[in-house]
Amino acid sequence: MLWSVRDSGRPKGVIAIVTAVPALEPIFEPVIEKAGFTLVRLRMMGGSDRTLQVMAERPDGTMDVEGCTALSHALLEFIEAEDPIEGEYEIEVSSPGIDRPLTRPMDFSRWSGHEAKIELNAPVATAAGERKRFRALLLGLDGSDVVIRDTSIGLADIKFPFRSIANAKLVLTDKLINETLKGRAAAHSDDQET
Numbered sequence: 001m002l003w004s005v006r007d008s009g010r011p012k013g014v015i016a017i018v019t020a021v022p023a024l025e026p027i028f029e030p031v032i033e034k035a036g037f038t039l040v041r042l043r044m045m046g047g048s049d050r051t052l053q054v055m056a057e058r059p060d061g062t063m064d065v066e067g068c069t070a071l072s073h074a075l076l077e078f079i080e081a082e083d084p085i086e087g088e089y090e091i092e093v094s095s096p097g098i099d100r101p102l103t104r105p106m107d108f109s110r111w112s113g114h115e116a117k118i119e120l121n122a123p124v125a126t127a128a129g130e131r132k133r134f135r136a137l138l139l140g141l142d143g144s145d146v147v148i149r150d151t152s153i154g155l156a157d158i159k160f161p162f163r164s165i166a167n168a169k170l171v172l173t174d175k176l177i178n179e180t181l182k183g184r185a186a187a188h189s190d191d192q193e194t
Contacts, residue, residue: 021052027084028075032056035074037067040096041103050089055096062184063095098180102168105141112140114179115171118148120164128153135171 021044032039032054041055056071057063072093078084079091102108102116116138123130136148136158145159170176 024052024084028054028078031074031078032071035071037063037071041101044089046089050087051092052085052089053092053094055094055101057096060183068093068095098176099170099172102165102170105144105146105162107168108138108146108162109140111170112138114138114176115173116148116168117171118146118168119166120160121166122164124158124160124164126150126153126158127156132166134158 021042024044025039025042028042029039036058037056038059039054039056041053043053045051045053054071054075056067058067072091075091075093100107102111102118114137115135118134118136120132120134123132134148134150135152136150139147139149139157141147141162142159144162146162146165147157147159150156150158
């Protein structure tokens, strides 16, 4: 779902940038939660033609077109009333998808047992030398540290602080697809019972 918010006073440019906007999370998260959703990721993309990407899901982990539409309307009402971002931009509301980004510490526990691609801000020491990119099995959390098993270097467990992660997302596997489909079926049957 794409909504457009315009302000004609901004000059145009051609630079495309994708940035996380943690300063905006406390502003938008209450609106998202009030609408019945959980924020997964918030980022600003573009240069002169900016897009605020809002990735969200229901508390049960599902999201559909109707959910995106409802959240888009709630956000648009908030933006029209509060004008929290200066300038011209579009709003894009989407589901995190099956191969979702991992953006919160709880994601690493919730998706333990699944494969992920992880990029760190700086290299960490491993049995194979210093690395900052991994495709590994998620083992969960140890306090505020993420624990993974890197099978490329012989089942070595690696631990690093959550705050050291630049990007992380699940890898699309048959196991992940099957588990996601089972979760959606369970959520759908719960909805029909109420």
